Amino acid sequence: MSKVVIQAPASSANLGSGFDTMGLALSLYNTVELEECDRLVVTDADHSGVPLDESNLVYQTVKQVYQQCGRSLPGLSITQKSPIPQARGLGSSSACIAAGIVGANRLLGSPLSAQEMLEFACSIEGHPDNVAPAMLGGYVTSVMEGGKVYTLKRRVDSQLEFVAFIPDFPLLTAKARAALPAQVSHKDAVYNVSRAAMMAAAFCEGRSDLFWLGAQDRLHQPYRIELIPGASQLLQQLPGMGALAVFISGAGPTMLAVIKAENTAFLAGAEALLRQDEQLRHFKAVRLSAHNESMV
Ligand code: HSE
Secondary structure (H helix, E strand, C coil): CCEEEEEEEEEEECCCCCCCCEEEEEEEEEEEEEEECCCEEEEECCCCCCCCCCCCHHHHHHHHHHHHCCCCCCCEEEEEECCCCCCCCCCHHHHHHHHHHHHHHHHCCCCCCHHHHHHHHHHHHCCCCCHHHHHHCCEEEEEEECCEEEEEEECCCCCEEEEEEEECCCCCHHHHHHCCCCCCCHHHHHHHHHHHHHHHHHHHHCCHHHHHHHCCCCCCHHHHHHHCCCHHHHHHHHHHHCCCEEEECCCCCCEEEEEECCCCCHHHHHHHHHHHCHHHCCEEEEEECECCCCCC
């Protein structure tokens, strides 16, 4: 195939308690056009600052797929629109990886299965909680075991919506992971197992009244919250405005609130809160829906 156009969604990993395992896809999309050519040409169509050289993540990913399939890649024309903000905990890297793999697979005539593409993506990213929902859509629970990736997807009810509180500063995942302890207590592990199990069951049973409980976490949020000025305040104040759950999106610094779609006043209330409080002015509130369609 000569030219392919791929859209890949944003994603929010962890959902509080499901560190490195749960995630969901959101209605914000990077678009990538790919065409084989005799050299590398990257066009940053929306001036989002993606690298224009060989360090470009879409290019790196496409190159790896070609290698895996035993095909040479003389050059590539990549045109990217990347509204998913980078280093904000909304899965921008995973969107690039997903788009690169799905796009390369189409250029090559679809030699890889959906499962192979998923496992390839997880091997690049190192953990599945962003790439699995980016590729499969919906709410996804994933486990990596013995080189395989096991996923269960559930479509997210249209009665649920999300408000992302996106700060004006980046937080690299490497820094947010470096803040985590090497070991946790048995008590904290039990705390998280019980909450993550509750979150998964609440999603499947439509028990959004239990999301607040399922989102509670002791494995990463207590260590990362200090890296995100104003985050503690959002955790405290947004439930009183109708948020069903509030948690750090992925490694942060975005905070994600889950709301009922019928709560039409939430966004305006949140924007007023951000305007009024100097400690919160660096956040921008963006209302999003779930994205339930699969790319593979
Ligand atoms: N589960 C990952 C983390 C998501 O929290 O570090 C970000 O890649």
